[in-house]
Amino acid sequence: MRQWRLHPLMMLLPVLAAALAGRLLPVWTLSLATVAASNALVALGIVILARTGNVSFGQGLFFAAGGYGVALVANAWGITDAAAQMLIGAACGGLLGLLIGPLIARYSGIFFGMLTLALSMVFYGALVKSTALGGSDGFNVGRPTLFGIVFVDPREADFMLYAISVVTTGIAGIAAAILFRSEFGLVSLAVRENNLRVEYLGLSANRVIVANFAIAAAFAGASGAFALMAQRHIDPQFAYWTTSGEFVFIAVLAGYQTVMAVYVASLALELVRSFSNLYLPNTWQLVLGLFLLAVILFLPRGIGSLWAGKPRRSGAPAMAEPVPERGGAP
Amino acid sequence: MNLVLTIVLDGLIEASWLFVVALGLTLVFGVLKILNIAHGSFYALGAYIAATVVTASAAHHLPPAAGFVAMLLTVAFVAGAVGVLLERGLLKMFYGRDEVVLLLVTYAVFLILEDVTKLIWGVNPIYATQPYELFGNVAFAGLYYVGYDLMLIPASAAIGFAVWFGLNRTIRGKIVLAVIHNEEISLSMGVRVSRVYAAAFGFGVLLAATAGALTAPKISMQPGLSSDVIILSFAIVVIGGLGGVEGAAVGAILVGLARAASVHLMPQAELFVIYLIMAAVLLIRPEGLFRRETARRI
Numbered sequence: 001m002r003q004w005r006l007h008p009l010m011m012l013l014p015v016l017a018a019a020l021a022g023r024l025l026p027v028w029t030l031s032l033a034t035v036a037a038s039n040a041l042v043a044l045g046i047v048i049l050a051r052t053g054n055v056s057f058g059q060g061l062f063f064a065a066g067g068y069g070v071a072l073v074a075n076a077w078g079i080t081d082a083a084a085q086m087l088i089g090a091a092c093g094g095l096l097g098l099l100i101g102p103l104i105a106r107y108s109g110i111f112f113g114m115l116t117l118a119l120s121m122v123f124y125g126a127l128v129k130s131t132a133l134g135g136s137d138g139f140n141v142g143r144p145t146l147f148g149i150v151f152v153d154p155r156e157a158d159f160m161l162y163a164i165s166v167v168t169t170g171i172a173g174i175a176a177a178i179l180f181r182s183e184f185g186l187v188s189l190a191v192r193e194n195n196l197r198v199e200y201l202g203l204s205a206n207r208v209i210v211a212n213f214a215i216a217a218a219f220a221g222a223s224g225a226f227a228l229m230a231q232r233h234i235d236p237q238f239a240y241w242t243t244s245g246e247f248v249f250i251a252v253l254a255g256y257q258t259v260m261a262v263y264v265a266s267l268a269l270e271l272v273r274s275f276s277n278l279y280l281p282n283t284w285q286l287v288l289g290l291f292l293l294a295v296i297l298f299l300p301r302g303i304g305s306l307w308a309g310k311p312r313r314s315g316a317p318a319m320a321e322p323v324p325e326r327g328g329a330p
Numbered sequence: 331m332n333l334v335l336t337i338v339l340d341g342l343i344e345a346s347w348l349f350v351v352a353l354g355l356t357l358v359f360g361v362l363k364i365l366n367i368a369h370g371s372f373y374a375l376g377a378y379i380a381a382t383v384v385t386a387s388a389a390h391h392l393p394p395a396a397g398f399v400a401m402l403l404t405v406a407f408v409a410g411a412v413g414v415l416l417e418r419g420l421l422k423m424f425y426g427r428d429e430v431v432l433l434l435v436t437y438a439v440f441l442i443l444e445d446v447t448k449l450i451w452g453v454n455p456i457y458a459t460q461p462y463e464l465f466g467n468v469a470f471a472g473l474y475y476v477g478y479d480l481m482l483i484p485a486s487a488a489i490g491f492a493v494w495f496g497l498n499r500t501i502r503g504k505i506v507l508a509v510i511h512n513e514e515i516s517l518s519m520g521v522r523v524s525r526v527y528a529a530a531f532g533f534g535v536l537l538a539a540t541a542g543a544l545t546a547p548k549i550s551m552q553p554g555l556s557s558d559v560i561i562l563s564f565a566i567v568v569i570g571g572l573g574g575v576e577g578a579a580v581g582a583i584l585v586g587l588a589r590a591a592s593v594h595l596m597p598q599a600e601l602f603v604i605y606l607i608m609a610a611v612l613l614i615r616p617e618g619l620f621r622r623e624t625a626r627r628i
Contacts, residue, residue, distance in 0.1 A: 055430045103613065110365065110429065111612060114568050118609040121561060125602025241561055245367075245437055252434050282448065289441035296431060296438075297423060 011177070015170030023159065030158045031230060032270050037165040038226035040266035041172055043250035045216030048176055050256055051185070052209050053192030054108060058116030059220045059247045061100075061123050062093035064238035066221025067228040068133065069093075071141045082144040082164050086225045093221015094214050101210035101217070108195075120239050127236035136236055144229045165226045172219060173259040179215075180259075188212055220247075253295055255302015265303050332472060337590045343479045345586025346486035347541045351559060352566040352578040353493060354537030359572045360510045361530035363429065364421070367436040370560025371443035372535045375412070376405045376542025377551050378451050381458035384546070388460050398461040405543040406536055413535030417528045440556065448553055455550040462547040482544060489540070494575045506530060565608040 025033070042059050049056055069092030070085045079085065104115050128136045146160050179185045187208050190198050195205035228234050237243060246269075254265035269288075276287035299305055355369045380401045387397035416439065424435050465477025497503035508516045509526045517523050549555075566585050570577025585604050592603045 107612070110572075113430075113433075114564070115609065115612045118565070118568070118605045118612060121605040122602050122609055125599075125605055129598040129600075129602065242557060248430070249434060249437065252431060283445045285441040286445035289438040289445075292434065292438040292441070293420075296427075296435060300427070 009174060009178075011170070011174050015167060015174070018166055018170070020163075025162075027155055027158060030162045032274055033267070034158070034162045034165050034226065034230050036267040036270040037162075037169045037263070038223045038230070039247065039250055039270070040263045041165075041169045041223040041226070042220045042247040043254060043262050043266060044169070044172060044176055044259065045219035046247055046251040047254070047256055047259075047262060048179070048188075048219075049209075049212050049216040050251065051180070051188045051192060052212050053195075054112040054209065054213075055248060055251075056116040056213075056216065057113040057241070057244050057248060058118070058120030059216065060239045060241065060244035061116070061120035062096055062217040062220035063224040063227070063243065063247075064120075064123060064127065064234075064236070065096045066090065066093040066224030067234045067238050068127070068224075069221070070225045070228050071139065071234045072133075074141045075139075080144050082146045082160065082229060085144060085229060086164065086168060086222050089225025089228075090218045090222035093224065094218030096221070097214040097217025098210070101213040102206070105206040105209040105213065117241055117244065120244055121241060124236050124239040124241075127239060134235070140233050141228060143232060161226070161229055168222065168226075169263070172222075173263070177259050184208070184211070249292060253292065253303055255299070255304040257301060257304040258307075261302060261304030268303065333594060335471060336473060337587065337594050339473070339475065339480075340593070341587035341590035342483050342583070343586070344589055345582040346482040347545045348562060348566055348586060349579055349582035350486050350489055350541035350544070351538050352563040352570070352582055353490065353575065354534035354541075355563050356567045356570070356572055356574065356578045357493070357537070358531055358534035359567065360574075361506060362417075362421070362527055364432045364436060365429075365564075365572075366534070367433060367560060368439035368443060369436075369534070369538050369563060370556035370558070371440050371447070372409060372413070372538035373542040373559045374447055374551070374556040375443065376409055376539025377546040377549070377555065378447055378456070378542075379405050379408055379539070380543035380546035381456050381551055382451075384458035384460050385456075394460045394464050398464060401458075401461070401543055401546070402540070405539050409536045409539030410532045413532035414528050416535070417531035421531065422524075422527075440560075444553070444556065447556075451551070453553055455552040457550055458546045460547070478547060485544065486541075489537070490575060490579055493537075497575065562604065565604050568608050569611045 042063060046056060046059060066089030070089045073079050073088050074085065079088070100119060104112060104119075107115055127133060133139065143157060144161065146164065187198065187203060191205045191208050198205045198208070224238060227238070250262065250266050250269055253269065254261040269291075272291050273284060273288060276284040280287060295303065351369070351373050354372075355366060358364060358366050358369070383401040383404045384397050387400055388394070392400070420439070421432075421435065424432055462476065462478050465481050468475045468477050468480055495503075497507060505516070505521055506526055506529075508519070509521060509523055509530075513523050516526075562585065566581035567578060568581075569584055570579070570581030584607060588603050588607055589600060592600045596603075
């Protein structure tokens with residue numbers, strides 16, 4: 001039925017190649033690509049969650065939770081290892097997601113979005129007013145290390161950060177592709193189509209949503225850790241609604257068809273942003289807005305529709321990648 | 331006692347202009363089913379235009395009252411035109427898409443308007459304080475208030491009543507209500523739904539901009555104005571329930587009072603108390619305080 005597909009694990013090779021290619025890239029692209037990869041990780045979480053039919057407008061909450069968690073741990077116990085920080089960030093985000101998930105899994109559609117937005121803004125409000133965490137100015141953290149290696153040369157440090165963020169998001173993407181084909185991934189789609197019928201089949205729709213929500217939250221938390229390592233500074237802006245909006249922006253830009261599109265969209269957004277920042281410093285938001293409108297208008301199913309096929313049922317909402325039939329994939 | 335009175339009055343003043351903004355947001359959501367993120371930008375647009383008109387009229391030595399009236403008329407005219415043009419020229423192209431996509435379209439409009447206001451009015455704060463002295467000062471029960479602030483309460487109540495009356499007691503309003511309830515049936519009954527869309531969006535923008543104009547003399551206009559306002563009006567419509575005049579009023583009063591109370595009693599909680607109320611309302615009554623439950627499809 002479908003064209004021949006690679007097993008997702010085969011994608012490990014291009015991911016490693018992309019990480020090593022960072023050696024050849026000029027420095028400014030390294031930090032840009034790091035930010036793009038880390039944003040893509042949050043957007044990937046949104047795509048995963050969107051497969052259950054819910055879009056979160058508050059991923060900034062977990063993004064900030066991961067960032068602040070890592071920053072506090074780093075300053076309190078001196079954990080500067082980049083890989084450990086990434087795991088701490090993912091744990092902070094994921095745990096918070098598990099905590100909040102059951103509360104909001106009952107809601108759907110616009111209420112789900114509004115509630116996640118509200119929670120992230122509660123967090124933002126609390127952060128701005130907490131003097132212990134630096135209030136609206138935030139605070140700084142030290143340079144990350146990796147496996148005991150201290151990077152003195154900033155170029156080396158940038159490359160390390162680039163490599164680890166690309167590898168992490170790459171592995172997350174591969175995991176997502178495997179997840180989408182699993183039974184769990186298919187049930188998630190079923191929840192989007194009709195959660196009551198899923199319940200009739202003896203499955204808990206809420207539990208499926210909570211699991212997806214926690215995955216998305218863990219991804220956002222890990223991404224927060226990367227953002228922290230890249231900026232070596234954290235402030236409440238991490239949790240502000242425009243930050244969350246940008247992640248949804250990337251997810252919609254990518255479309256919900258392929259995992260790859262999320263990276264392309266994130267990179268495209270970062271490129272548009274930094275070039276318009278460079279050449280049109282006063283109107284970069286305008287350029288960004290026009291870019292978004294153009295993509296929504298001319299690529300209704302996102303950037304992914306440039307190379308991924310059309311969904312099989314034309315009547316279905318273009319939210320998810322076409323699901324390969326059992327045994328249909330090689 | 332004085333503290334309670336201060337909180338109530340401050341809260342009502344805050345609620346009055348927030349109510350007008352939220353009314354526009356809820357109306358646009360009711361008719362077009364779009365949660366308009368750019369709504370805060372229209373508020374900012376109204377405030378900036380008001381500042382320009384007020385400054386210009388002061389420069390021509392017109393009396394402040396004339397400047398005030400000119401400000402309201404100019405803002406109403408420009409905002410209505412901008413709203414209808416945006417709906418016909420841009421939003422129309424995206425109808426029928428996913429609700430998240432429509433939300434992002436308004437997010438793009440928000441980004442664009444953010445820079446457009448910066449290009450026109452610059453990034454430095456600007457002021458339009460002349461009309462602020464128009465209504466003098468009021469002293470009662472040992473409290474001193476600027477008359478302009480107190481005037482906002484009846485003004486917004488009048489706007490709210492006018493909108494309620496227009497929607498529920500006039501034939502045009504009933505047509506709008508019909509579109510809110512079911513646009514397909516309205517269409518089949520001969521309602522020109524696309525016109526209702528344009529008019530409703532234009533009117534929503536008008537309300538936001540009017541609120542901006544009314545508050546312009548009180549505040550300093552600078553970048554970032556729009557993103558704060560939109561998040562507050564979101565909270566209001568979510569608390570009150572999307573799509574109703576009463577809901578917007580109750581939501582605005584709750585938010586206004588909560589904000590005033592926290593400013594006076596617990597300043598460090600000012601930002602977050604509003605979202606806390608919003609989260610609490612969503613957890614207990616996700617449809618908002620004033621929204622009927624709708625039957626769900628199995």
